[in-house]
Amino acid sequence: MAREETGRIRRPAAARREQILAVAADAFAIAGFRGTSLAEVAQKVGVSQPGLLHHFSSKEALIIAVLQQRDLQDEQYVEAQFAGTETTTREWLMAFCRRNETQPDLVRLFTVQAAESLDPAHPAHDFFYQRNQRVRNRIAQLIEADQAKGRLLSSLDPAAAAAELVSLMNGLQLQWLRDPAIDMCGLFEASLLRLENHPNTVTPLVEPPQAEA
Amino acid sequence: MAREETGRIRRPAAARREQILAVAADAFAIAGFRGTSLAEVAQKVGVSQPGLLHHFSSKEALIIAVLQQRDLQDEQYVEAQFAGTETTTREWLMAFCRRNETQPDLVRLFTVQAAESLDPAHPAHDFFYQRNQRVRNRIAQLIEADQAKGRLLSSLDPAAAAAELVSLMNGLQLQWLRDPAIDMCGLFEASLLRLENHPNTVTPLVEPPQAEA
DNA sequence: GTCTATAAAATGATAGAC
DNA sequence: GTCTATCATTTTATAGAC
Numbered sequence: 001m002a003r004e005e006t007g008r009i010r011r012p013a014a015a016r017r018e019q020i021l022a023v024a025a026d027a028f029a030i031a032g033f034r035g036t037s038l039a040e041v042a043q044k045v046g047v048s049q050p051g052l053l054h055h056f057s058s059k060e061a062l063i064i065a066v067l068q069q070r071d072l073q074d075e076q077y078v079e080a081q082f083a084g085t086e087t088t089t090r091e092w093l094m095a096f097c098r099r100n101e102t103q104p105d106l107v108r109l110f111t112v113q114a115a116e117s118l119d120p121a122h123p124a125h126d127f128f129y130q131r132n133q134r135v136r137n138r139i140a141q142l143i144e145a146d147q148a149k150g151r152l153l154s155s156l157d158p159a160a161a162a163a164e165l166v167s168l169m170n171g172l173q174l175q176w177l178r179d180p181a182i183d184m185c186g187l188f189e190a191s192l193l194r195l196e197n198h199p200n201t202v203t204p205l206v207e208p209p210q211a212e213a
Numbered sequence: 214m215a216r217e218e219t220g221r222i223r224r225p226a227a228a229r230r231e232q233i234l235a236v237a238a239d240a241f242a243i244a245g246f247r248g249t250s251l252a253e254v255a256q257k258v259g260v261s262q263p264g265l266l267h268h269f270s271s272k273e274a275l276i277i278a279v280l281q282q283r284d285l286q287d288e289q290y291v292e293a294q295f296a297g298t299e300t301t302t303r304e305w306l307m308a309f310c311r312r313n314e315t316q317p318d319l320v321r322l323f324t325v326q327a328a329e330s331l332d333p334a335h336p337a338h339d340f341f342y343q344r345n346q347r348v349r350n351r352i353a354q355l356i357e358a359d360q361a362k363g364r365l366l367s368s369l370d371p372a373a374a375a376a377e378l379v380s381l382m383n384g385l386q387l388q389w390l391r392d393p394a395i396d397m398c399g400l401f402e403a404s405l406l407r408l409e410n411h412p413n414t415v416t417p418l419v420e421p422p423q424a425e426a
Numbered sequence: 427g428t429c430t431a432t433a434a435a436a437t438g439a440t441a442g443a444c
Numbered sequence: 445g446t447c448t449a450t451c452a453t454t455t456t457a458t459a460g461a462c
Contacts, residue, residue, distance in 0.1 A: 008428050008462090016427080036249035050458080051428050059456070108331065113330035118321060118390050119243050129391060138215050145335060164400050167384030168377070175380050177331050187377050194407060208453060220445050229445080250437060263440080272438065353456050381430090 009046075019053050020045055025066045029109035030114050033063050033123070034167060051129070059121040067113065068126055071131065074099070088151060089142040090192045093165065097185045100173065104180070105174050136162045152196060161195065222259075232266050233258055238279045242322035245329050246336070273336040280326065280337055283319060285342065287312070301364060302355040303405045306378065310398045313386065316350050317393070320386050327383070347373045365409060392409065 011019075022045045027036040038059055078095050100107050117124040137161035146152040166170040168191055176184040180181040224232075236257045240249040250271055255265040269275040292307050313320050332336040352375035359365040381404055388396040 010427050013427075031334075032245065032247060032329055032332075034245060035329075035332070039455075040458090047427095048429055049456085050430085053457070055427065069404070102277065104451095110251055112328045112331060114387065115325045116245055116248075118325060118387075118402060119245075119248070121244075126287055132388070132391060135390060160400060163388055164381070164385075164404060167400070168381045169405070170385030170386065171380030171385055172333075172377075174327065175345070182376060187373060187380070191377060197361050226445075251439090252437075254445050260445095261447055262438085263448085266439070267445065270439095 013055065016045075016047075020047075020055055020062070021051060021069055022064055024110055025070060025109055026063055026105060028063060028066060029105050029112060032112050033059075034116065038062075062122055063113075065128065066109070070109065074106065086145075087142065089146050089165075091141065092142055093169070094139055094185065095137070095194065097169065097188050101185055104177065108177050111170070111173050111177060122184065132166070136166055139165055156195070165192075165195075183211070226268065226332065229260075232390075233260075233265060233275070234279055234282055234286075235269055237275055238283060238317060238322055239280060239404055241323060242318050245325050245328065246272075248272055266279075276326075278341055279322070283322065287319065292406075299358075300355065302352065302359050303402070305403065306352070306357055306382070307398065307402055310382065310401050314398055317390065322354065322391055324383070324386050324390060342424060345379070349379055369408070380410075 003178045020041065024036075027041050027044070030036075033140055038052055039049045042049040045052065056065060059138050074096075078092070079098060081095055082092065113124055114128055119125065135158070139184075140158040143152060143156065143158040143161055146160070147154045148157065169188060172182070172184045172188055176182045231255065237249075238253050240254050240257070243249075251265055252262045254275075255262040258265065269278060291305070291312060294308055295305065326337055329335055329343055330341045332338065349372070353371040356365060356369065356371040356374055360369065360371070361365045383400060385395070385397045385401055389395045
């Protein structure tokens with residue numbers, strides 16, 4: 001009814017941008033940056049391809065915007081949980097893991113882009129390098145705090161342990177995306193507990209059948 | 214001298230195939246399957262694009278051939294080291310890790326393709342699913358043998374530990390490719406030792422400066 | 427803010443000669 | 445075994461109207 005003769009639907013720029021970001025995130029998560037065309041994204045948004053480029057000046061600008069937005073949302077969500085409160089390394093990491101478990105699409109976006117962007121010519125190359133450093137530093141920080149409180153052995157090298165935990169998390173995500181029966185968070189927690197010197201902990205590989213929701 | 218008038222260079226089919234596989238492996242490792250064009254590969258080989266397609270009927274056939282060849286070579290190399298001999302989980306995995314450390318291009322090929330192939334529409338989707346199952350089973354097997362010999366706690370779930378170790382290895386590879394200063398094998402071995410109930414082991418994050426070769 | 431039209435380049439694949 | 449020629453698509457991006 002509110003349409004104009006040609007069937008065009010105008011939207012506030014901000015809303016349209018959000019919509020494009022959501023659709024693009026999905027597409028990039030599945031086929032990667034290079035395997036996704038602007039026309040495909042535009043069609044799913046319900047807009048012409050030049051219409052899309054009105055909001056993001058290029059394909060590169062789009063992928064960067066997608067990654068930055070999702071990254072920010074995610075970090076804020078978890079950090080907000082512990083605002084002011086003191087946290088352990090395990091609690092903090094498990095909060096991320098559990099959140100990830102509810103958002104396979106987001107995990108897939110970052111897993112695929114992280115690998116694709118190893119190419120220095122990839123538009124998100126620097127983004128991922130810096131993000132990785134940031135995350136590793138944050139975890140090393142948490143580990144040091146745990147050590148100061150006697151919750152982790154002080155013989156542990158914080159930077160090394162942080163690199164290992166990030167690696168494990170990334171690798172588990174890949175496994176889980178390939179085979180969702182994998183109990184990503186269970187395996188991760190088991191490993192964290194072992195790091196806390198509880199070597200006898202065991203977890204099943206596959207999640208137990210869920211009770212009815 | 215042995216050229217024909219047009220500058221064409223004929224080669225035995227087998228040799229040309231090998232050459233193409235090598236060049237293609239490199240290209241797919243850097244830009245992925247979707248980011249690599251046949252023309253690009255052909256040019257680096259020194260052949261026309263239809264000339265390339267004479268040896269591999271399609272782009273899909275090429276990526277599959279590349280992955281299968283590299284996978285086979287690699288598995289054989291490591292398995293040959295332990296032919297007949299008895300091995301521990303740690304020794305076997307470390308042999309892989311050390312070999313990988315000498316072949317960043319190969320590691321990159323598999324890391325990038327593993328992520329890209331999460332898409333069910335990717336030609337190597339099934340290849341990676343099956344490869345992953347095979348590797349996890351093999352490791353679980355080694356863990357069981359270690360448990361039988363008392364080298365690993367029998368409270369450990371072999372399948373779960375195998376999934377965790379594969380994940381850690383994959384994740385460390387990604388970290389290492391992004392930042393070669395990471396001591397991939399050192400971190401991996403530290404984790405394996407912890408699994409063997411030596412919680413006090415420490416490794417530096419960065420490799421010590423190398424003595425002159 | 428969105429469209430149509432279109433440019434300009436690249437891509438995977440085929441036909442047919444040598 | 446390799447090439448030239450060529451096709452049908454697809455892709456990113458721009459120009460300009462509404």
